[in-house]
Amino acid sequence: MFLRSKFVAAGAFCASILFSGYLASSAQAAEDVTVFLQPIVPYDSIWMADEKGIFEKEGLNITYRLFPSGTTALQSFRVGEGDILLGGDFPGVQYWVQNNKDYRLIAVIDRDPSSYVVTAKKDITKAEDLRGKRVATRVGSTVDWFLSAYLKAHGMTKDDIEVINLDGQVMPAALCNGDIDAFFFWQPYNNTAIETCPDIAHNLSDAKGYIPGFSIAAARPEWLEKHPEIAKAFLRGMLQGKEIAEKDKEAVIAYADKNLSMPRAIVEAQWPVKNRIIALDDGVYADYCKLAEWMRDEKLMEGPFDLKEFVWTKGLEEVDPSRVTAPPPPC
Known part of the structure; x- marks a missing residue:
C-alpha cells in the first residue's frame, strides 16, 4: 500500500485546502515525486491525471505542495525542495539567470493571456487613469511583466505609478478597502474583487496582446539527469490528463x-x-525571446538568451515528438 497523492498547504494561504489522497495498491514500486503548484485552472490536465489514477499507473507517487504563486514556490525550490515546479514564464527565466542556470523548462502547459487581468476601481476607465495611482502586482512574477508591457503600450512606465508588491490572495481586499487603486494578477483573484465589492471594482483589461500568459513545468538539470524516466512519466500522465480535461x-x-x-x-x-498546448515549439520560443528582450530592457538580463541551455527537450521528444522543435539560436 502507498499514498497515491496528497496536497500539502504551503503557508497560511493554503491551509484551507489541505487534503490527502487515498491509499491504493500498486503492482510496481512507486517513484516519490514532489510537485510545486498553485491552485489555478491551467493545471487541470494535472488534476485529471491525478483524479483518474493516471500518474499512479505511470508509477508515480506524487505529493503536491500548494503555493500562492510560482514566485513564492521558487523560494523553496531555491533551497533544494521539490522536484517538479509549476509556475509562470518570467519567474522561471529570472530564477535561471540568478541561480547559475539551475533550472530547465520541460514543457509549457497552458497559454492563456485572458487569465491575467488588471482590476481597478471603477473611476479608472482607461490605462492612462493609472498614472499616479497605487498599483499592486507580485513583483518578480509573470504579472510583473504584464504590468510593464501594459504600461509601455500606453506610453507609461512604472515610474508613472506607485508599485505595491502583494500576493494575490490579499489584493481583492486591498482594492476593496481602498489601500490600492488597481492590481495586476491572475484569475480567480480578479473576479473575487468584483464579487467582494461590485460597486467599487471592475476588470479593466486582460493580457491579450501584452504577454502570452504561460503556465509551465520545470525541474533542476541535476534532477533531470538522475530521473529522466520520472520526468517523462509525468509528461505522459499530463498529456493523458489533457485529453480528459478538454472533454470533461x-x-x-x-x-x-x-x-x-x-x-x-x-x-x-x-x-x-484554456489552451493546453503542452509543448516546446517555435511559438513558445518566440514568446520567450520577447520576454528576454523585455528583461534586458529592465536590466534583469544581460546578453543573448540561449534557449538551448534553458529547455529540456528530451522528455517531450520521446513522449510526443510532434510537440517539440529544436530551440533557435540565442536571441
Missing part, C-alpha cells in the same frame, strides 16, 4: 470543488478558454 468540464469542476474548495463559477469561466 464537469470532472474538472468536481475535482476543483473537492480538492481545492474552488467554486464552480471560477472553473466555468476559465475552462472554455
